[in-house]
Amino acid sequence: MLVQADIDGELDARDAAAIAAHLDGCAECRALQAQLRRIKETTRTEATRFAASDDFRRRMAVLAQSNVTRPAATRRRLQWGGWIGSFGLGAAVAAALMLAIHVPRDGGDAQSVLDGHLRALQSGHAIDVASTDKHTVKPWFDGRLDFTPPVKDLAAAGFPLRGGRIDAVDGRPTAALVYGHGRHAIDLYVWPTVAGDAAARDTARKGYHFVTWVRDGMRFWAVSDLNPAELDEFARDWQAAD
Amino acid sequence: MSVGTVHATPGRAILAQPPPREPGRLMPAPSFDSIALPHLDAAYNLARWLMRDATEAEDVVQDALLRGLRYFSSFAGGDGRAWLLRIVRNVAYDRLAARRGLATLPLDGDGEEGSLADTLRDPGDNPETAVGKMQDRARLDALLAALPVEQREAIVLCDLEEMPYRAIAEIAGVPIGTVMSRLWRARRNLARLAKAGGA
Known part of the structure; x- marks a missing residue:
């Protein structure tokens, strides 16, 4: 099998040299090598390498781009990736380490959540599945995420469910539930966490307000331009609802 | 491993249950x-x-x-x-x-009887001719299609996709040594099939 590994290009220089030396003095192995090489070359050049049809390729492109990554998010990440590439990997790693040291965890998540919220508002693509029925919204996430977010309707409390979408927070697909309150929109981001339960805490950033909590292995981030008191009320009602 | 059996797929557990992860990755994912x-x-x-x-x-x-x-x-x-x-x-x-129906296949799978060298040295036929008979696209496709599925996959990944042993092992969820022996048996079988089919 060393002869085979040699013709498959899997040997390092030293082993390849040792094989070559052996082949010089061994007619039997030379014959084996020649045969293996012919079999490999014949297979490589003569066997059919099937290609996907154009129609199939188009359908799969739509499928691959449809669910987890919405177009706006994709563009943003590609630019970001290109920027990092041009900046150089070493510098990027250094910058990332500094971020890890200096920015508290919640700050990073809040910014990421806010990015997603604003991206959705600006692109006019805030909702992938529009429904006021939690029994429609919840199953919609099945098969699109590797977890099932809890979905509740708070219409009775003045925060009707409008729908949901899949959004990326820091590169990870998350569920974003969209609620209304008058003319305001509230995004409730949900993703699994290994952290234990944590009571709701408020933060604010750039005129937007946030409430975050952890419950039953899920991290929640509510973000909105609502005033803090109303957003707190939303968070309390949500946690109390069935 | 028994002769010609399609085995359960080792290593697929990794896809069954990805660990929950907080979105704490520092660089944006592709x-x-x-x-x-x-x-x-x-x-x-x-x-x-x-x-x-x-x-x-x-x-x-x-x-x-x-x-x-x-x-x-x-x-x-x-x-x-x-x-x-x-x-x-x-x-x-x-x-x-x-x-179903693919549980057993006519060719030897990972068994050890015979060797490529023996097959090629068989006095009943000229090995040059045996391999020469492979050089016909439709026929070669048929020979490849007749291999046990694990050997077929090894050949397709190694010779058509030109992937290294390490990547093939990762895809098949087996050690590199298993990839090498599957390739070995696949090539022996190809030579043998070419000879038998052309006789």
Whole structure:
């Protein structure tokens, strides 16, 4: 099998040299090598390498781009990736380490959540599945995420469910539930966490307000331009609802 | 391993239950389509050779993309082609297992009887002729299609996709030594089939 590994290009220089030396003095192995090489070359050049049809390729492109990554998010990440590439990997790693040291965890998540919220508002693509029925919204996430977010309707409390979408927070697909309150929109981001339960805490950033909590292995981030008191009320009602 | 048996797929547990992860990754992840779509032909070719049917191959690739989308968070970077092909392979094996009838195959699988050298040295035929008979596309495709599925997959990944042993081992969920012995048996079988078919 060393002869085979040699013709498959899997040997390092030293082993390849040792094989070559052996082949010089061994007619039997030379014959084996020649045969293996012919079999490999014949297979490589003569066997059919099937290609996907154009129609199939188009359908799969739509499928691959449809669910987890919405177009706006994709563009943003590609630019970001290109920027990092041009900046150089070493510098990027250094910058990332500094971020890890200096920015508290919640700050990073809040910014990421806010990015997603604003991206959705600006692109006019805030909702992938529009429904006021939690029994429609919840199953919609099945098969699109590797977890099932809890979905509740708070219409009775003045925060009707409008729908949901899949959004990326820091590169990870998350569920974003969209609620209304008058003319305001509230995004409730949900993703699994290994952290234990944590009571709701408020933060604010750039005129937007946030409430975050952890419950039953899920991290929640509510973000909105609502005033803090109303957003707190939303968070309390949500946690109390069935 | 017994002769000619299609085995359960080792290593697919990794796709069954990705660990929950907080979005704490420091660099933005690439999108799923940018990882998967460049390898669509490789995915289709592998599925086509494993299923030996064009329609089923498309079904397998579509299912694999859906599975890939769902578990994309488990993609830890690295070789996107190997990651996607591993999913394609697992979907295909699930379907083959469900299909039955493929549990036993006529050729020796991972058994040890005979050797490539013996086969090629068989006095009944000239080895040059045996391999020469392979040089006909339709015939070679038929020979390859007749190999046990694990040997076929090893040849397709090694010689058609030109992947290194390490990547093939990752896709098949087996050690590199197993990849080497499957390739060895596959090539011995190809030579033997070429000879038998042409006699």
